Amino acid sequence: MVSEFLNKQFGPHIIKELKKPQGILILNKDLSLETLSKYLGFRKKIIAVGDRTVTKLISFGIVPDISVIDGYERRKKQYGLSIKEALVSLIPYNKLVLMTAQNPSGTISFDSVTKIKKSLKIKNRVVLEISGEEDLLVLPYILLAQYGSVILYGQPLRGMVVVDVTTAIREKTKRLIGVLDSD
16 A cells, blocks of 8 residues: 555655645644644544644644654754653653654655554654655655554645544545556
8 A cells, every 4th residue: 555655756746746734734823722632532542743843833732643744844944952852851761762864855665664664563652753754754654553553744934734544534535546557
């Protein structure tokens, strides 16, 4: 299922489609602990993709089960206390697994999917640090995460997207892959 788009370069029409929220968009002006709590309830896993998303969740006192970061925000290197350092300071040493993966911009690499699969099996919290770009890694998480998990990611300049891992979103993601295969 995921192997269908490994290491492929995403074309402009697919990137355009992926820039649309793939779940519920919570606008920046409405983003609060109270609003997020409505979506996070009793989840199998809370997966956050993107440095700003992880930072925002931490600011609300929410530590994701899996945090996928690359040290950049809107293609600009972040300086100061890194998200990884913040997470390491919040989570006891024996309750955190640090992982790294290579994922070139505009692709989903074999290395990143291998690490995603591994991250989903780990009971402790995970920080998956990406060398390259993490944006598209929402897709394999949608396909591989346990039903009942939630994936959060940023919608640049608009807010945060909440994706419930359901059959419907998996089917939508598979249709997107089908479009890829017809390029």
